Amino acid sequence: MSGIIDPFLPLLRQLDNSQNAMLQQTISLAEINSGSLNAKGVNRVLSELQKMTQPLEAEQSIIPLADFQSINTDGNIIRSPLGDALTLSKRPEAPLQVVLGGHMDTVFGADHPFQTIKFLDDDHINGPGVTDLKGGLVVMLHALQLLEQSPWAEHIGWQVIFNPDEEIGSLSSAHLFEDAAKTAHLGMLYEPSFPDGSLAGARKGSGNFTAVCYGKATHAGREHHLGRNAIRALSDFVSAMDDLNVQRENVTFNPGFVHGGGPTNIVPDRCICRFNIRIEKPEDEQWCLNQLQMLVNEISCRDGIKLELHGGFGRKPKVLSPANQAFFQLAKECGAALGMPIDVKATGGCCDGNNLASYGVPNIDTLGVQGGHIHSDQEYMKISSLVPRTKLSAALLMTLAKNEAQGKGNEWLR
Template sequence: MSLPSFINWIDDQQSHMVQTTRDWSNINSGSHNLAGLSHMAKTLTVAFAPTGGEVEILASDPMEITDGYGDISKIELGPILRITKRPHANRRVLLCGHMDTVFGQDHPFQVCRAPKDGEMHGPGTADMKGGIMVMLMALLAFEKSSECANLGWQVVINSDEEIGSFGSARVLKEAAVAAHAGMLYEPSMPDGTLAGARKGSGNFTVTVKGRAAHAGREHHLGRNAIAATAQIISFLDGLSGKRQGFTVNVGQITGGGALNVVPDLAQVRFNVRLEAIDDQAWLLKQMDQFLNIANDQDGIHAALSGGFSRPPKPMTPELDRLFALAASCGDDLGISITHVATGGCCDGNNLAAAGLANIDTLGVRGANIHSDQEYMITESLTERAKLSALILHRLAQTSENFFSKEAK
């Protein structure tokens, strides 16, 4: 079938898309690099200006962190970019991305290599500066369509996705409630397969305090925080598999010091993944019961902090419909659109929990994300931008009944 001319326009943008993605990836925007994130937000503001949307730069809420002593403090996060066009249209789409990467200023992986063999290696090329480029080009193309007036859209690009989106949760939820369908720009698999259902996730810390004593003279007076923590770790590890798809990953332990001192402080940090939302309450109850037993020991005090940041994202009839629409757009472009369940999670989980059906891997095709081998497949920039532009176009043409959701 012949494609609308605004779709074919995207083909002419390939070299511009590669070069701009390269420039963006060369800006360090690690989740804690506030100056870099601010630079990135300003750069994106300029890049998105031609879409004609109203641009706002919002402050994130501060994020709570637990230090090595179990004390909780708050840290500042980078800005949120929000762009809104036709907010009063009857059909509204939310497009989301994140400008932060997992690579801090002190990480050796800082610079993009020149594209070679159809791939471009660099920090954030796939996750997700290439994805933001796909989103931008899809919007620019869609705005050339004669039917664009039927569809309102909002873009939200946050600065803290890689660390759980605690500071942008409020803005994301507000945007999810106001929209009828969601499009997110995490990378797809190298072969183009998208993510369907996603597990939920939470990060926790248990801080255990005991009593210090001389290991030789008064060992009996000490209360060993490391030994108590070891029991807790063994308990946590045993929870994996107790519920369908439920896992605990003990990721970090710290504690103790000199070998002739009974240690009075130890800490374990762990990540939980789950398929069923009820498993959140189940885990908290298990932890409560076990920590009560731990705390019955003389001189031991164990406390849990942290929480669930991403609820599970199940397949729903609304999401099935959205995937079917995306697949039919793929057919028009000659690409097959399929999806698989994954244990990974992203802002798509949170938007789904706020009631917004969303496809969350509409970004570039790429791989090895979160490692210094990250790359994107350069031809996927135009390929995926055309897919998104066509999805927007189709949503603008679809009857309002397509959206079973009542947006506010």
């Protein structure tokens, strides 16, 4: 370790014996079921984070969020309560402001069979959310603790957002990132890195939609000719939508769930389809919306058929600005000094980093732990990544703060 991080070496070395403590904190958080719609479980994680963040002496705020809205298989809107968000704030008057974030929820609901943590070997644990994102939360907090011990801390202010709904699109917590973006110069989010330690760079945008088709139910034998088959109409919509996949570069439409009908002696009067769209460029969004509206209009023009479209694009594409490129370069320099070669890879996945980038905040959103097989019961975390990933974040924060104190080195931010 040398060069850019030399001034920080005494502080960074404090982490050398922290792995076991960090591992136990990760396990304690992951043992709490915090599926996105398990509000009580998410709030238990929030309570633990309140305790874990006390040494930072930051201002804490608990923020209730609006219910999550979705469309059920009958085509009706249902509302599900969410856990609260927790925010921290320290030195909002400092000349340089950073927003950090990590989500408390997982994709594993309270009734999911994947609920326990186990050791796979001496360097890997398997468990729900150990990598996505409980290990990242622990990395973030230990990096902030090092920053607070440094002589440059007063030159950088920070806020942290712990949100409860990232895995379902952050629709209710998006305004927290938008508010933070008004004062933040940079963002640091703690999604897991790629298994090899690489960081995610440019990201595709994402839209989640539900199409609900209404027809007319009649007896399939006596009055089939009077019925209007919602399954057939929605099938035509899905087929035409799927054909859009070849019409615009790197734009994908994925029908993911279809439900409708009932007894086969009844003409079905209702059918739904949930689908996802991924886009590469901001201008792709309006093209997709235009195409969908044309298809909706075409189907709804049929006698006795009505098609409704719900949802939208909750994640804009993350297009890397020059400032974001410079931030990645700084991460590479810190990583090299720590003996951690850092690569940056574009990805089709989305996260809150998309949102921050759309609000004009350059950010790195995969500063969490190394691991893999996330969103499955094979999810694992590399234990030995906890300390190095913490050193990387701490080095970034202290470099930014030191540059600010010296009045040089952060020009790319402004």
